Amino acid sequence: MIDIHCHILDGVDDGSYCLAESVEMAKIAVESGTRLIVATPHANTPDGDKNVWGSMLVNKLATLNRQLKAENVPLTVCAGQEVFSAGDVVSLLRSGAVITLNSTRYLLIEFDFYERTDAIIDRCETLLAVGIVPVIAHPERYEALKEDEQTAFSLKRRGCLLQINSGSLFGAFGRTAQNVAHDFLSESLADFVASDAHSPYVRTPYLADAHEMVSEMYSLDYADMLFRVNPGLLIRDKEIRGLY
Numbered sequence: 147m148i149d150i151h152c153h154i155l156d157g158v159d160d161g162s163y164c165l166a167e168s169v170e171m172a173k174i175a176v177e178s179g180t181r182l183i184v185a186t187p188h189a190n191t192p193d194g195d196k197n198v199w200g201s202m203l204v205n206k207l208a209t210l211n212r213q214l215k216a217e218n219v220p221l222t223v224c225a226g227q228e229v230f231s232a233g234d235v236v237s238l239l240r241s242g243a244v245i246t247l248n249s250t251r252y253l254l255i256e257f258d259f260y261e262r263t264d265a266i267i268d269r270c271e272t273l274l275a276v277g278i279v280p281v282i283a284h285p286e287r288y289e290a291l292k293e294d295e296q297t298a299f300s301l302k303r304r305g306c307l308l309q310i311n312s313g314s315l316f317g318a319f320g321r322t323a324q325n326v327a328h329d330f331l332s333e334s335l336a337d338f339v340a341s342d343a344h345s346p347y348v349r350t351p352y353l354a355d356a357h358e359m360v361s362e363m364y365s366l367d368y369a370d371m372l373f374r375v376n377p378g379l380l381i382r383d384k385e386i387r388g389l390y
């Protein structure tokens with residue numbers, strides 16, 4: 147499996163606290179069948195983590211990959227960010243202050259949990275207009291998408307992709323987010339499931355149980371699409387055609 151949303155870089159946000167913790171997270175990922183993780187530290191967060199892309203993050207990534215090799219952990223970590231939608235994200239991308247997932251057309255983007263529907267759609271359209279495909283992080287956690295399922299259909303029609311958190315499928319973010327996540331799966335609106343892991347203890351990168359749940363409740367093909375096929379296409383910057 148490939149995990150496209152994971153706070154595995156240490157000391158840069160509310161994710162991994164230190165290098166040893168990052169290695170623990172990597173071992174948990176490997177144990178669950180993951181071989182590639184896109185590191186997605188929070189970036190461009192108002193009053194929070196800015197994490198401008200540059201040598202600090204590049205060095206963290208290189209150090210982690212070196213340590214994994216030294217400890218024979220069969221996992222590769224590549225570059226990405228979880229970019230908060232605020233200000234002029236297109237300019238930030240053009241200047242290199244924020245980056246897409248593994249230098250592809252796909253940008254992992256998050257919104258304020260109370261962002262209005264029209265603002266979410268406007269901001270996604272601005273990105274799509276310049277060839278960036280928004281991969282919306284945990285849509286099941288936003289009020290606008292919880293309240294009206296049509297918002298998800300509107301986003302999908304425009305070309306956005308939806309990334310569900312594995313924890314949401316088990317109710318880690320409340321009953322409503324759980325129901326909405328399963329609605330998205332039932333309606334074939336989901337494009338990815340990822341861990342959004344923050345530590346080796348809670349919100350971990352263990353994906354095998356979520357893959358098993360999706361296989362049993364929906365189908366093995368669908369589970370493979372969400373955890374393997376679509377993330378694999380994303381990493382190689384190939385086109386992803388959702389089921390919807």
Ligand SMILES: [Fe+2]
Pocket residue numbers: 151153228283342
């Ligand atoms: Fe995240």
